[in-house]
Amino acid sequence: MNAVAAHRPDGDGRSSVSLAELIALRARVGRARMAPTPSHAARSGQQSSRLYGRGMDYAESRVYQAGDDVRRLDWRLTARSGKLHTKLFQEDREGCLMILLDTHASMRFGTRRRFKSVQAARLAACAAWVAARAGERVGIMAFGQVDALLRPRSGARGALAVCGALAEWDVHGEQQPERAEPLSDALLRISRLLHGANRVLLISDGFSCDADARQRWLALRQHVGASALVVADALEQSLPPSGRYPLEHAGERYDVVLHGERQRRAFQQTLGAGSARLGQLAQSTNTRWRNVDTQTDPLTAVSAVLGSAKGAR
Structure with missing residues (x-):
C-alpha cells in the first residue's frame, strides 16, 4: 500500500475517494460466489x-x-x-488484468450519492479484488489529470497496491491543473505497457473518447480481452426535471436554469455526450461493457464485464 495514501486523512467516499471503503470491498468480493475462469488461449483474454x-x-x-x-x-x-x-x-500462465482509469476533470462531477471519480475508483478496486481472488496479477494505468502506472502484482498485495494508488491519485489529480489526453493516446500507451496482461478493463466517462480511439481499441483487442465500464451521472443519462441547478467548474459556481423540454433535452445531451460516444464505440466493436451510474453496486457492474462472480451470498 502506498505510504502517502495510507497516512493522509481518508476521503469522504462522496467527493473524494475513501481508502477504507476500497479495502473493505475485499470482504464483499470474498463473499461472492465465483465462477471458474474457462481455459482459453491467452490471446482471447481469458487465463x-x-x-x-x-x-x-x-x-x-x-x-x-x-x-x-x-x-x-x-x-x-x-x-x-x-x-x-x-x-x-x-x-x-497467470492471468493478468490491467485497469485503464480515466482521471480527467470531467470525472469530478456527481449529483447522486458520489462523484463519477469516486465511483470509478470503487469499480477499479473491486476489479482488483476480483482479479486477486481469481489468482490473477493486477496493475493499473491512469490517464488524464494523473499520468501514472502501477505495474501488475499478484494476490492481495497487488489489490492493496491498486487501492493505495487510487487514493493517492485522487488527491494528486485534484491538485493538478486541467490536463487532457485523448483516449486513443492512452490506448496506445497501455498497448506498449501490458507486461504480460491478457485482460484490459477501461473505466471512463467517455469524454476523452476521440475519433482515433476506435481503431486503437480494435488493435488492442487483437492481443488481449478488453471490456469497458462507462461511468455516468444521473443528469447525463436521463432528462432532468425543470428547475435551477447549481454547478461548479474550475472553482467557479453558477446556476443553470432549465424550463422548457428542448432546453432540458439539450442540457442532458451535452452532459451525456461522453458516455454516448464511448458506449457507441463499445457496441460497434462488440465489446463487453456496461453503463454504470454513481449509485450502482460496483461488484455487480464488474462481474457483468469480467464474468467472474455470480452474486453475493
Missing part, C-alpha cells in the same frame, strides 16, 4: 487453466513468490538478476 504436468511449453519467468514450486526455479535468470525467478509454462 488458461492452472494444471501442472511435464512436457508443457515454457511461457515466461517471473520473480519468485511464496508458495511457488522450487523445482520450477529459473536458475539462469536468477543468476543474472540476483533475484529468485520461477518458470511459468503455457498451462499455468
Whole structure:
C-alpha cells in the first residue's frame, strides 16, 4: 500500500475517494460466489487453466513468490538478476488484468450519492479484488489529470497496491491543473505497457473518447480481452426535471436554469455526450461493457464485464 495514501486523512467516499471503503470491498468480493475462469488461449483474454504436468511449453519467468514450486526455479535468470525467478509454462500462465482509469476533470462531477471519480475508483478496486481472488496479477494505468502506472502484482498485495494508488491519485489529480489526453493516446500507451496482461478493463466517462480511439481499441483487442465500464451521472443519462441547478467548474459556481423540454433535452445531451460516444464505440466493436451510474453496486457492474462472480451470498 502506498505510504502517502495510507497516512493522509481518508476521503469522504462522496467527493473524494475513501481508502477504507476500497479495502473493505475485499470482504464483499470474498463473499461472492465465483465462477471458474474457462481455459482459453491467452490471446482471447481469458487465463488458461492452472494444471501442472511435464512436457508443457515454457511461457515466461517471473520473480519468485511464496508458495511457488522450487523445482520450477529459473536458475539462469536468477543468476543474472540476483533475484529468485520461477518458470511459468503455457498451462499455468497467470492471468493478468490491467485497469485503464480515466482521471480527467470531467470525472469530478456527481449529483447522486458520489462523484463519477469516486465511483470509478470503487469499480477499479473491486476489479482488483476480483482479479486477486481469481489468482490473477493486477496493475493499473491512469490517464488524464494523473499520468501514472502501477505495474501488475499478484494476490492481495497487488489489490492493496491498486487501492493505495487510487487514493493517492485522487488527491494528486485534484491538485493538478486541467490536463487532457485523448483516449486513443492512452490506448496506445497501455498497448506498449501490458507486461504480460491478457485482460484490459477501461473505466471512463467517455469524454476523452476521440475519433482515433476506435481503431486503437480494435488493435488492442487483437492481443488481449478488453471490456469497458462507462461511468455516468444521473443528469447525463436521463432528462432532468425543470428547475435551477447549481454547478461548479474550475472553482467557479453558477446556476443553470432549465424550463422548457428542448432546453432540458439539450442540457442532458451535452452532459451525456461522453458516455454516448464511448458506449457507441463499445457496441460497434462488440465489446463487453456496461453503463454504470454513481449509485450502482460496483461488484455487480464488474462481474457483468469480467464474468467472474455470480452474486453475493
